[in-house]
Amino acid sequence: MRYALIGLLLLLGAGAIYFFSQSDEGGESDPVAQVTPDAGPPQRTNVMVPELEIPEEEPDAGQPDTGPPEEETAMSTMRRRPRECTGNIDxxxxxxxxxxxxxxxxxxxxxRLKVNNILQGTVNVRLRIGxxxxxDSVRVGGSLRDNEVFGCVRRLAQSWRFPSVDGNCVEVSVPFNLTPRP
Incomplete structure (x- = not known):
């Protein structure tokens, strides 16, 4: 009995499909939907989307910390730089x-300007001259904010030679203002 009922339902479903498909062939065509031309992306209603704030980069701190000082030996005292520079240079x-x-x-x-054509700012080079x-040491920072320029300038500055210093050492700061040439 169950199978007879399922068969009857299938027969009725097939007949309904046949009936509706025959009535569509009467020559009437489906209605065509009117499509408006694309107006582009939807307009945003908010004026400004908040951006993430990127913290300013800390200036280069020079050489990494090498840990606690070594024990006093004749060799280690010869290699150490004085803590305070008291020298003078012209x-x-x-x-x-x-x-x-x-x-x-x-x-x-x-x-680097070839990569970033709006790159400009100041590179401050802090030198300790023996x-x-x-x-003896170089620290580089400034408003330019490009680590590759900072690294390149640091490598250059390490090879610079100055006249002898009157005293043990001297610290100087040298600014370079870098802007694109017209």
């Missing part, structure tokens, strides 16, 4: 060395 000598190095610093900047005129 400012015109610093300007002269920096002027000679300016094209190389500019080349570091120009290389008594023999060699650069």
């Amino acid at each position: 400012p015109s000598a610093i300007r002269q060395v920096v002027a000679r190095q300016n094209p190389q610093v500019r080349a570091c900047y120009e290389r 008594s023999d005129g060699s650069v």
Whole structure:
């Protein structure tokens, strides 16, 4: 009995499908929906979407911390740099060395300017110059905010040679203002 009832329902369903498909062939066509032309993306109603705030990058801190100081030995005291620089150097000598190095610093900047054409700002180079005129340490920071330029300038500055210092060492700060050339 159950199978007879299922068969009857299937027969009625097939007949209904046949009936409705025959009535559509009467020559009447389906109504065509009118489509309006695309007006583009939907308009936003809010004026401004808040952006994420990116914190300012800390200036380069120089060499990483190497841990606690070594035990006092004859060799370790010879390698240590003095904590305070008490030396003097002629400012015109610093300007002269920096002027000679300016094209190389500019080349570091120009290389990155090809990647980011709106790159501009100041690169501050803080140097510790030893008594023999060699650069003992370099710190680089500034408003330019490009680590590749900072790294390039740091590598250059480590090789700069200055006149001998009167005293143990001297610390100087050298700013480079870098903007695209017209």
